[in-house]
Amino acid sequence: MANIVMATNTKAMGKLDGSVKRKVYDFLEKVQTDDAAPGLHIEPIKGAADARIRTGRVDLNYRAIMFRIDPEGGDTTYIYMGTWKHDEANALAERSTLRVNPINGTLEGIIGELNGEADRKKRSVVPDPRGEIGKLVTPAEKLPYLMQAGFTLEDLTDRLGLDRALADIALAAADDFAINAIAAEVDGWQGDALLDLACGTGIDEIRKKYSFTDNPVDETLDEDTQILVALDHPASKMQFTYIDDTEELRRVIEGGDFAAWRTFLHPEQRTYAEKDFKGAFRLSGGAGTGKTVVAIHRARNLSKQNPDARIILTTFNKTLAKGLESDLKVLDPALRIAKRPGQPGIYVEGIDKLANDIVSQATDLGPSTEALFGTPVDVTxxxxxxxxxxxxxxxxxxxxxxxxxxxxxxxxxxxxxxxxxxxxxxxxxxxxxxxxxxxxxxxxxxxxxxxxxxxxxxxxxxxxTSLSFPEVLALAAEYLQQRQAGGQPFLADHVIVDEAQDLHSTHWALLRALVAEGANDLFIAEDSHQRIYGQPVVLGRLGIKIIGRSRRLTLNYRTTAQNLNFAVSILSSADYHDLEDGEESTLGYRSARLGPKPVLLQCESATDELNKVAEQVRTWLKAGGEPETIAVLTRGQNDRTQFVRALGERGIEARALDENPATTGHVQVLTMHRSKGMEFSRVILAGIDDAHVPSKAAMHSVPEEEKPEAELRERSLLYVAASRARDELVVTWSGKRSGLLG
Missing domain, CATH: 1.10.10 (Arc Repressor Mutant, subunit A)
Known part of the structure; x- marks a missing residue:
């Protein structure tokens, strides 16, 4: 039985229609079962640049390109690179190669000529058929950007292992914008490394981040075994993934997006998903940097290590929790999902539901309510x-x-x-x-x-006989503490919490009471810039020690560099503090993608704004945008209702998105608060005037001493909303523009 490895960043599959994708699945499933089956027609290419190259018959018109790996004493492995039409596949295969990078030990596959077509490149080359990047990197009179920072060609090639042609272009780049443009066209770790260089990250730090070592290749092994070893390198896993079974194979192929989060982890992200920590660990990072992805993978990894482990994966509310559970099931449908806290498996619920489940399961709450309220309280x-x-x-x-x-x-x-x-x-x-x-x-x-x-x-x-949610949380924490004082075990072995910046003190009391202090007890994912509820807390005052066990992600995978810069500009004039009461910075945030600049659109009146929003949505729909990938975000529910009605009156199918899941076939209209944890291809921030943002009601409802903190929450809310856009962002207002708009 052969192993199957897939190149996760190939664009070729996305261009195939559904019937061909199903045939690819059938073909690869047969390869897994019996690669010698005659109907597969797996054949070498005479005179090929790499003797490992093979093509196989998907049907009469299409052939798959693969590399066959036969290590000494090991099973055959096929590295699937994509599917093309018959003649094109054979021509590409003849010029394709697979190698281990001698500088850093990562695996690199090169399909066909390096002619700039996105689906034909498997290592870092810069496609520039129109000469646009060439204009960016034309050396100016002054020294190019990376050279000014002290980087040399030897640093990029001999110490990092960048492709020589890519290194030459990067070193000629006039500024960091040009480097960002180059990096956006480069697959895998090399594109990310360019972004690190543009931010001034040193070579040694980059090598550490990508797990590069001084002896990357074991020369005592045969070449095919070296390739299999290279597949396990964290940076290689950004581009290649093992397919363990046929169901996983079907999901990946039918999904069509091999760079999806479920098969992709940046080497730095993989470290946090897999590493053992001596105690509570905090992972911070801006919107779109993959904190939630890491949390989900960490839950899976802990479950794989010990299937009987009691793991709690929780977050701020039930809507976000539903998303976590859905993504977890996509990542691995075989995972054991616990129905109640304390059961083996992964329990996934919002933290208020978690507290309520604990209180509901309790046999005697009298001592706990008396300790908390001074008298026993019946809770119904x-x-x-x-x-x-x-x-x-x-x-x-x-x-x-x-x-x-x-x-x-x-x-x-x-x-x-x-x-x-x-x-x-x-x-x-x-x-x-x-x-x-x-x-x-x-x-x-x-x-x-x-x-x-x-x-x-x-x-x-x-x-x-009712309690508020904070009271239920405090009661659940007290009950667990008394239970443990009586010799009963803790309810969980590991607790993972996402969107932790919005939790208040009773949330943290419960989280601390769920699991004993020790290795891998609490994993905390948060971004203090996205705190839109409640007051800030300092974990050290709440019995959660994370000093020295805190790291930050800075590379954004969701939105474009232009949208990210706009979102970050909203935060630029304010001071934020993290869960350790340290200064929270946006320094180093950058995006791996480029796109159009956000459009700021002033309107003559409220009616004119409704018309312009509808016109923009109609333009996107005519250009082929799927309705459900377009969102209009408003500050309040009344405005949301108004825009739903206005879009409908102008012939655009729109739906208000509240607690219900998003529906296909409709433009989504939702509040900024509801947008938390979501993303859309195209976003309109509507009503961003000084009457709505910041909310006058929110500002007037707090004492004067707390107004600066209330404005921080309003600023964070606008940042959250702006960072929901993957590709295009439009901001509209009538009257006076909001002062929070950067």
Whole structure:
């Protein structure tokens, strides 16, 4: 039985229609089963540049190009490079080669002539049929960009192993924009390495990032064995992947996109997905840098290492959790999905649902509620209308608290961050407790006034036997802590949390109580620039130690360099802090793709804006864009409803996207908050004027001392929205343009 390896970045399959793809699947499945079957017609090419090259009959019109590897004492492996029409396949195969890069040990496959066609290149060459890149890299009067930074040809070729022709072009590039343009046309690790060079990353650091060593090739092995060894190199896995079974083969071929996240990990990402950590580890990075991809692969790897491991994969809300579970099943349908926390397998739910499941499974919550609230509380339901309850309490109780603080936003934040986080049960405790991180200082009379409202809020809970989600989280954490104090085991072996920047203190209390401190306990993926809910926290104050175990991803795979630059510009004038209370920077963020500049479109009136948005959507649809890949993002739900109606009145099928999944055949209209975790080919940010962004309601609902933090959340929300666009971004407004627009 032969092994099958697929070149994951080939574009050839994407150009084949469905019937041919199915035949390719049948062909490769037969190769796996019996590569000597006569109907396959797997044949060498006479006079070929590489004796390993083979072509095989997919049907009468198409042939597959493969390299056959026969290591000493090992099984035959076929490296599938793509499928072309019969005569073209034979001509390309004659000039194709496979080799191990002698400088870094990565595998490189070259299909046919290096003539710049995207589906015929398997190592780094720069296609430039129209001479556009040539214009960019024409040396200026001053020294080219990389040479100014001190890089030499020997650095790029003899230390990194870049293709000589690529190195020559890169060294002639006039500026970092030109290098970005070159890198966008280069497959695999070499394109990413160029982006690192453009950011000033040193050669030694790049070598470490891509796992290059001083002795990359074991010369004692035969050539075919060297090739198989090279396939296991992290940088090679960016371009080649083993297909373990026929179902995986079918998924990859029918998907048609071999560079999909499910088969692709950057060497740096693979390190974080596979490495053992001595304790809690934090992975940060901007939008589109692959944090979620790493989290999903890490969950799979931990499950593969120990199928009986109890793994919890959680995130901020149920919508994002559904996406995690869906992607996890695509990555590996055979993975064991746990139905309840504490079961072997991977439990995937939003963190509020996780807490609710723990409380629902508990046998006796009396001691836990007494420890948390000072008295036993019967719990029969979860309250979703906590703002309404706080408002009623503030209006009905004579507390003496000034109106600017007697708001649902301030009271709930104080209750969660201070009262629940510190298990405060009495006024005496509240009067003394530290309020680290709170923007508003409270005098003793103010604390007394706040506590009157807290007591009234808790009386309401006892009367209707319901708890808010933060209370359920705190209760679940307390229950687990008491359970462990009584000698019971922890509920999980590993916990992986995505979108962690939006979690508050009771979330973190639960996460810490789920798993014992130790190796691979907590894996935290977050981006502080995308924090659009709640107050910032410092994990060290919550018992989660990540000092020295924190890394940042900087290479964006989702959006174009132009869109990324626009999104980052929204953040440029603000100061952000991460979960260690360190300064969060956008330095080094870059994209592997190029595209058109974002369009900023001022409109004469609200009606004119509706017309222009519809006109832009219609233009994209006429150009062949699929409706479901186009999104209109608004700040609020009322605006969302208005744009759905306006698009419909102008003959465009559109749907509001709320908790329901996206539907095919319709343009998606959604709020910026709902867009979190999503991506679209083309995006319109609508209504980005100073009346809507930042939201006046959001800014007015917080005390003056907390307005800077509220503006940070509004800025982050706009950044999240802008970074949803993969290819094209349009920003519209009428009236005065928002001051947050970079």
């Amino acid at each position: 339901s979860t309250r979703t209308n906590k703002d309404r309850v706080w408002r009623e309490v503030a209006q009905s109780v004579t507390s003496g608290l000034e109106p600017r603080l007697a708001t649902p936003g301030f009271l709930d934040s104080e209750y969660v961050s201070v009262v629940l986080a510190n298990k405060v049960k009495t006024l005496e405790q509240y009067a003394k407790v530290a309020r680290a991180g709170r923007g508003v200082r409270l005098s003793r009379p103010q604390r007394i006034a706040v506590w009157k409202l807290v007591e009234a809020y808790r009386r309401h809970s006892r009367m209707d």
